Amino acid sequence: MSAATTTYEDFAAAPPAREPVLEIRNLSVEYGYDESPTRVLRDVSLTLHRGEVLGLAGESGCGKSTLAYAATRLLPPPGLITGGEVLFHDRDGGTRDILRLSDRDLRASRWQDLAIVFQGAMNSLNPVYRVGKQLVDAIQAHLPGVGKKEAYERAEHLLELVGISPDRVRSYPHQLSGGMRQRVMIAMALALEPQVLIMDEPTTALDVVMQRQIVEQIAELRERLGFSVVFITHDVSLLIEIADRIAIMYAGEIVEDANALDVYRRPRHPYANGLLHSFPPLRGERRELGGIPGSPPDLGRLPSGCPFRARCEFAFDACATVRPRLTPPAVPGDDPRRRVACLRHDPEAVAAAGFDPVPVPPELAVR
């Protein structure tokens, strides 16, 4: 808890000059190359700042993984990026659009600038090679100047970094437990000191003890090495522990983007509110558990207006017509940098579309 609290206070006190490292702008993604593709992401914009842990949360199938894979151009066929840009700001000030990089540059940039730990990554290790060799391979593939001995030293150091005894470089993957293999994958992702680390449900297949250890490890490493993390999970309680900022996705769009503690204490979007009420808080006063009724919409046949309105208890007439945009919430005293896509918080758009604005309900205006 204390860690999260300091982070929040840090942000509250920090000057607004946060330096972006990865900027996703209006990214649109479709599945299917035929005449009627499914639009999975619709104009998603998201900024990751240097040294920040950004959590991406949402139900299964809301586009979390698709967003991460599309931003790195790793989406397998029939995925298709139909627009937008993904700007990567290098340490030395250069800016590149990942979506417009040549194959060669993209290959070189992967792992070095932007590393990924996949969902179920522990199965990504090749069972016939020793762990050390696989780490060394990765290092030498990207840094051809590094000698074998030096690379092995580096591999040992990396294993130590993630809390595995260095003599494990001589182990085969089957000789390690699931959690250790997951750590090896994290070590591998960190091998080239990337500036951005994307973790797609890195702890889903692990037990809670291992989850906690790995999450703490990531937090500590981030502190030490200064990279940024995009952490994708449907486990919001885990995100509140580890993330500085949380973006909540619903039906291929970001519906709320705010500091982790703000999302936890003061959710502004009805969906975020529902998500937070579907698990018990670890600390603090007891509160009533609720779920979110219904299920996510079919992305191939999205309703007009707000995609969440069918499940939303605060929906009103404008929700069926007006498609919400991300705006600062209409709650006085809120962090001006936070964004929410809800018409309850956007009376201006409601009025512009010719409807009567409805006030923010008290549930979504908790102080």
Added chain:
Amino acid sequence: MAAVESTVLETTPPDVVPQTTSAPGARRRLLFLRNAKALTGLSMLAFFGVIAVIGPWIAPYDPSAMSDALLQPPSAAHWLGTTHTGQDVLSQIIVGTRGVLVVGLISGVLATLIGMLVGVTAGFVGGVGDETLSALSNVFLVIPQLPLIIIIAAQVPGAGGVTVAFIIAITGWAWGARVLRAQTLSLRRRDFVEAARANGERTMRIIFAEIMPNLTAIIAAGFVGTVTFAVLSQITLAFLGVTPISEWNWGTILFWAQNNLALQRGAWWWFVPAGLCIAALGMALTLINFGIDEFVNPRLRSTGLKARELKRRGIRPRIGFTPVVDEPRADDRPGEVDAARAVAAPAAPTTQEAGR
């Protein structure tokens, strides 16, 4: 743009042009036919099939009938010229098509069935059964096929096309069995098969409902491969004169052409058409094979469907490099108002929080 494209590539018939009007269900059923490769292969095979059926009636002459026109080059009377005894080459090819296709089909079906039975059983049962069946297919693999076929075909009195087909099938199933066994072994350990077993599905159902659909591509490819092999074997046998030389097929034509020094005499019309027919049939079968591959694998299905359309849009489907196209989509759900646009249209927004 589309007009230019369609003139460049004329392989696909007009009904393949994207039609947004047809229902998705109808489209899915004709999916296989929308694959240009499969369609080309199938049309070529269908062409040969029709010739095989109606051959004897449409052949202009009796293929065995001799005439005075000896070794004539192609002319109006004999489109593909004549042999040294004045037989019409075109008639020989037309009549010979049936023999080729019948042998190819019978041995293809037979070899595939034996291969499936042995291969899938071996892969699925494991243990002693697997050992035995594997040994059996290994034995058949190392048998030198062509000499064996020659010996058997020479021993069996009056070995006609069907006998040859049986011999080819019996000697040619082992490769398919091996491949199917290997794939079944790997499939048997997959989670979905384990899950089916845990659910209490019967073995037969697991084999036919869980494993077989995953083997379709291999079985189909094996079938097409065996047919190709059978056609070539039969033509080889006929060419060598092992099978009755009075029974017309493309190999018999080549046999007579070879024996009568067609090449040395410059009588190209005698052997080139038969060679081209063999090549065309082989190509048709290979194209069908490609088509099956793309059709059976659901992942390849949508990518392989319209290579032309994808090329036009600049999409090259690859793993690890998602294609990026600049095709902004208008969100045209009926009656929708975009909040951002609604606000941008009237006066410029200034204060947001002061709303309430």
